[in-house]
Amino acid sequence: GAVVSQHPSWVICKSGTSVKIECRSLDFQATTMFWYRQFPKQSLMLMATSNEGSKATYEQGVEKDKFLINHASLTLSTLTVTSAHPEDSSFYICSARDRTAYGYTFGSGTRLTVV
Amino acid sequence: ELKVEQNPLFLSMQEEKNYTIYCNYSTTSDRLYWYRQDPGKSLESLFVLLSNGAVKQEGRLMASLDTKARLSTLHITAAVHDLSATYFCAVVKNQGGKLIFGQGTELSVKP
DSSP: OOOOOEESSSSEEEETOOOEEEEEESOOOEEEEEEEEOTTTTEEEEEEEETTSSSOOOOOOOOTTTTTEEEEETTEEEEEESSSGGOOEEEEEEEEEOSSSEEEEOOOEEEEEEO | OOOOOEEEEEEEETTOOEEEEEEEEEOSSSSSSEEOTTTTTTEEEEEEOSSSEEEEEEETTEEETTTTTTTTEEOOOSSOOOGGGEEEEEEETTTEEEEEEOOEEEEEOOO
């Protein structure tokens, strides 16, 4: 089946630094990638939608200059958390529409801890 | 604005008992999904429901969809400990194919 590989699985960084999270679709072309954030004991909140070759669309309340999304190819989308702060600590998950007419494939998630 | 609401949010279950999780959504959508999430893990797809009256079953889990009532149910039959996890329903927002998630139902099956 469709696989989305997400890296890293976990990362610890210092306040003020930037962190890049990658999501790769391994056996299909992901024209659209969705990025979610999940705080402990909460649901998944959609942050942004990225389409290959165009600018990402951000949900209301999500700072586009802080969460940089790049979708330069049909198999790779990246999320960069810039100038990270402890409140950015969260579980970040990417998702792509897969080859079926209605399926979504999720990455394995990245646990970000900002200290 | 599309809203998705699940209840209950927490469910402590006894083994071998039957329970139902409910998922209501606020606007018309043509697809509804159920996912399972184990602690510290990503989402595992359980069911995709595509039309009114759709029913799908896998093992002890059965999901159904009533698009007129904007309601989906996830029924658990004869619960076992392995089913302990958080279950999410999600609905497609027609514009752009965005998935909007319910709050999640944390299920704990105790002997």
